[in-house]
Amino acid sequence: MNLDFSDDQKFLQDEAKKFFDKEGGLSNARAVMDNSLEGDEKLWRKIIELGWTGIRIPEAYEGLGLGHLELCVVAEELGRSLAPVPFSSSVYFFTEALIKFGNEEIKSDLLPKLVSGEVVGTYGIAEDTHQATESNLSVTVTSENITGVKIAVPDAGVASHMILVVKSKSGADLRLVNLEDSSVTITPQKNLDTSRAFFKVEFKDTPSKLLGESGEGWTHIQHLLDQAAVLFAFEQVGGSQAALDMAKAYSMERFAFGRQIGSYQAIKHKLADMYIALTLAKSNCYYGAWALSSESAELPLAAATARVSATKAFQLCSKENIQTHGGNGFTWEYDCHLFYKRSKVLSVLLGSEASWKEKLVSNLEKTNTLAKG
Amino acid sequence: MDFNDTPEQAKFRAKCREWLEANAELKENKSGGHSDSTLEDHLKVAKAWQQKKYEAGWAMLHWPKEYGGIEASPIERIIWGQEEAKFNVPGGIFEIGLGMCGPVMMQYATEEQKDRYLAPMAEGKEIWCQLFSEPAAGSDVAGLRSKAERDGDDWIINGQKVWTSGAHYSDYGILVVRHDPDVAKHKGLTFFFVDMKSPGITVKPIKQITGQAGTGAGFNEVYFDDVRIPDSQRLGEIGDGWKVAITTLMNERLAVGDAKGSDIEEALILSKTKDDAGEAMIKNDSVREKLADWFCEANGLKYTKFRTISALSKGEAPGPEASITKIVSANKLQEIGNFGIDSGDMAGMLIDENDGVSSFQGAWLGAPGLRIAGGTDEILRNVIAERVLGLPQDPRADKGIAFKDIPTKA
Numbered sequence: 001m002n003l004d005f006s007d008d009q010k011f012l013q014d015e016a017k018k019f020f021d022k023e024g025g026l027s028n029a030r031a032v033m034d035n036s037l038e039g040d041e042k043l044w045r046k047i048i049e050l051g052w053t054g055i056r057i058p059e060a061y062e063g064l065g066l067g068h069l070e071l072c073v074v075a076e077e078l079g080r081s082l083a084p085v086p087f088s089s090s091v092y093f094f095t096e097a098l099i100k101f102g103n104e105e106i107k108s109d110l111l112p113k114l115v116s117g118e119v120v121g122t123y124g125i126a127e128d129t130h131q132a133t134e135s136n137l138s139v140t141v142t143s144e145n146i147t148g149v150k151i152a153v154p155d156a157g158v159a160s161h162m163i164l165v166v167k168s169k170s171g172a173d174l175r176l177v178n179l180e181d182s183s184v185t186i187t188p189q190k191n192l193d194t195s196r197a198f199f200k201v202e203f204k205d206t207p208s209k210l211l212g213e214s215g216e217g218w219t220h221i222q223h224l225l226d227q228a229a230v231l232f233a234f235e236q237v238g239g240s241q242a243a244l245d246m247a248k249a250y251s252m253e254r255f256a257f258g259r260q261i262g263s264y265q266a267i268k269h270k271l272a273d274m275y276i277a278l279t280l281a282k283s284n285c286y287y288g289a290w291a292l293s294s295e296s297a298e299l300p301l302a303a304a305t306a307r308v309s310a311t312k313a314f315q316l317c318s319k320e321n322i323q324t325h326g327g328n329g330f331t332w333e334y335d336c337h338l339f340y341k342r343s344k345v346l347s348v349l350l351g352s353e354a355s356w357k358e359k360l361v362s363n364l365e366k367t368n369t370l371a372k373g
Numbered sequence: 374m375d376f377n378d379t380p381e382q383a384k385f386r387a388k389c390r391e392w393l394e395a396n397a398e399l400k401e402n403k404s405g406g407h408s409d410s411t412l413e414d415h416l417k418v419a420k421a422w423q424q425k426k427y428e429a430g431w432a433m434l435h436w437p438k439e440y441g442g443i444e445a446s447p448i449e450r451i452i453w454g455q456e457e458a459k460f461n462v463p464g465g466i467f468e469i470g471l472g473m474c475g476p477v478m479m480q481y482a483t484e485e486q487k488d489r490y491l492a493p494m495a496e497g498k499e500i501w502c503q504l505f506s507e508p509a510a511g512s513d514v515a516g517l518r519s520k521a522e523r524d525g526d527d528w529i530i531n532g533q534k535v536w537t538s539g540a541h542y543s544d545y546g547i548l549v550v551r552h553d554p555d556v557a558k559h560k561g562l563t564f565f566f567v568d569m570k571s572p573g574i575t576v577k578p579i580k581q582i583t584g585q586a587g588t589g590a591g592f593n594e595v596y597f598d599d600v601r602i603p604d605s606q607r608l609g610e611i612g613d614g615w616k617v618a619i620t621t622l623m624n625e626r627l628a629v630g631d632a633k634g635s636d637i638e639e640a641l642i643l644s645k646t647k648d649d650a651g652e653a654m655i656k657n658d659s660v661r662e663k664l665a666d667w668f669c670e671a672n673g674l675k676y677t678k679f680r681t682i683s684a685l686s687k688g689e690a691p692g693p694e695a696s697i698t699k700i701v702s703a704n705k706l707q708e709i710g711n712f713g714i715d716s717g718d719m720a721g722m723l724i725d726e727n728d729g730v731s732s733f734q735g736a737w738l739g740a741p742g743l744r745i746a747g748g749t750d751e752i753l754r755n756v757i758a759e760r761v762l763g764l765p766q767d768p769r770a771d772k773g774i775a776f777k778d779i780p781t782k783a
Contacts, residue, residue: 001375001376001377001378001382001679001682001683001686002374002375002376002377002683002686002687003374003376003676003679003680003682003683004374004680004683004684004687005374069374244762248762248763248764251764252764252765259765259768260764260765262758262764262765263764263765263766263767263768264767265751265754265755265767267764268754268755268758268759268764269751269754269755269758271757271758271762271764272753272754272755272757272758272762273754275697275757275761275762276697276700276701276757279673279677279694279697280669280670280673280674280677280697280701281673282694283672283673283674283675283676283677283679283680283694284669284672284673284676286374286676286679286680287672287676289374290374290375290376293374294374294375305668305669305672305673308665308669309669309672309673312669354662357661357662357665357666358661358665360665360668360669361655361661361664361665361668364641364664364668365645365655
């Protein structure tokens with residue numbers, strides 16, 4: 001039994017933690033928020049220099065040629081520091097889509113540029129206020145050209161390329177577009193967490209390339225969502241841990257009625273519940289990491305479990321961190337709101353908690369028996 | 374990451390498996406066991422199985438070699454436990470002795486006493502119990518009031534213990550009592566072992582909310598009326614009772630695991646098969662939401678355990694993650710039992726004439742006890758907050774004052 005990361009992976013995680021601390025930790029997210037930026041360019045350049053955008057890119061395309069587990073440990077540290085960079089969009093989604101579904105021409109053109117930072121990718125799924133399904137897609141491809149609107153597209157302001165799922169003659173396609181094409185209009189959309197930027201992206205006869213099989217776009221995007229759910233769950237766990245650590249530190253230094261507030265059971269039990277939620281989420285993430293890295297058929301179930309569990313943990317830890325801080329927690333000055341807002345954005349970014357619970361139970365419905373541990 | 378044994382672990386597992394296959398029968402289903410037999414039959418079968426294990430060297434794996442163990446590593450104990458659980462063999466009788474009483478005897482008893490008591494304990498010839506909790510001392514067990522008074526070479530014990538598992542069939546027990554009420558709470562305690570057949574000991578089974586009493590490893594009240602214990606049966610110094618008790622409680626913490634009973638598998642099977650106004654319950658959105666929540670908890674606990682085992686497997690000290698196990702599993706058990714009963718609508722409350730309580734009804738009846746035994750939900754949250762997260766202890770109203778002056782009522 002070895003449900004743990006290797007020493008090399010732990011070393012990488014430690015390096016990532018030190019890196020984000022050294023680069024300013026939460027102050028980067030705060031600076032992006034305070035100055036209405038689209039991301040922290042300097043931090044992003046340094047991440048590219050470290051080679052992390054190429055963690056999963058094979059050495060033949062100038063990447064590091066490592067596995068998903070290395071990505072998991074870096075994701076946890078991105079989540080802990082709330083790093084305001086397009087890493088998740090470009091690495092968890094875009095790069096994975098090219099590795100899995102891109103043809104040789106696309107891969108040899110774009111993968112090396114993702115390593116060097118010349119190309120930044122993102123993804124588009126949502127089109128309206130309702131949940132996207134295979135049958136309600138309105139963005140359409142006709143003879144390789146795309147027309148329609150995607151909303152809540154992360155990082156489109158800094159991205160050069162995008163993958164998106166669109167309606168096609170044969171059902172749904174997964175397609176690749178160059179956002180620098182003149183037919184594309186990108187408009188910022190205000191959102192709850194201004195340490196991250198989201199955009200409306202309009203296509204008018206925009207040239208595109210097919211990824212994977214025509215008509216299989218919905219299946220392809222579901223696979224990418226499952227993979228990304230595990231990686232985002234690690235970000236959520238990192239964020240949960242940071243929020244719990246912050247609540248703990250404050251409960252030790254703040255006095256009320258002549259003693260540390262952390263000595264009251266009302267606070268202790270709150271923090272214990274945060275620890276319980278975090279521990280369950282983390283263990284579910286390990287299961288997800290195993291399923292992701294071993295390309296297991298259990299990935300859809302493991303991803304949904306990690307996703308739901310980590311979403312609950314981060315929302316609980318971030319809101320109870322504010323509560324532990326009392327009035328201070330409600331100010332702009334204290335960092336509590338950074339976690340609260342990021343937890344909300346992460347909880348809907350890949351689809352709502354309810355939709356992932358539905359995926360989880362649909363997968364349970366398909367299985368006849370469950371392995372008992 | 375993988376779920377495989379190392380080559381040595383696989384070898385040890387094969388050895389366990391080989392012996393078990395030669396000496397016991399595989400369970401045909403998960404619910405197989407000896408629950409229908411009388412207490413006498415169960416004890417007879419359990420003692421015979423323990424004797425068999427003892428002769429083959431499987432009875433007390435973690436004990437030191439000098440006392441007949443094989444000094445098995447934690448991972449080897451886990452492997453043995455996993456394999457033994459697949460076989461239809463009796464359990465639940467010797468764990469307190471081997472897990473708690475044995476180690477405390479090894480540490481504090483004389484050589485003569487060890488020679489006399491340890492082997493029969495390991496062989497299953499003599500059964501041991503633990504006498505700590507009292508009617509007025511549960512979570513605050515150091516607040517116990519049973520008295521020990523010195524009389525020559527003996528001590529005279531008066532008082533009452535409660536929640537003593539297996540006292541009704543035990544031969545010996547370990548006991549902590551108060552020899553001095555004039556000093557602070559933790560300082561006035563002394564630790565003994567006692568012959569449960571001593572004059573003055575009365576054992577009364579506790580009728581629990583399940584309506585059951587004295588069956589299997591049931592709970593008891595134990596009354597002490599002028600019970601004489603020779604000073605030679607004192608374990609540790611006079612006044613060191615709390616220190617000795619803590620050692621045994623640490624061993625208990627290792628032993629307390631998942632709440633057994635209806636889990637997500639059973640809820641899922643029920644949801645798929647049980648009809649709810651024309652379609653399977655699992656088609657109901659509120660049921661689906663509950664199943665998702667329970668699966669996240671059950672799966673989270675399963676892989677939490679795997680993380681602990683992984684650390685032990687590498688010879689490392691596990692992290693504190695296992696501290697969440699009982700809180701999560703006992704509460705989940707209560708919810709799933711409740712769900713199973715509700716699924717029957719008005720018939721859910723009825724008890725089957727032939728089969729007795731269903732497993733869901735049993736889970737619902739038993740879960741309140743599991744949320745209390747071995748540390749209440751509230752105490753366990755304190756433990757997580759104080760020992761795992763490092764938060765300060767509550768100020769204590771009983772600190773630094775003589776035990777007799779500690780307030781006991783408003």
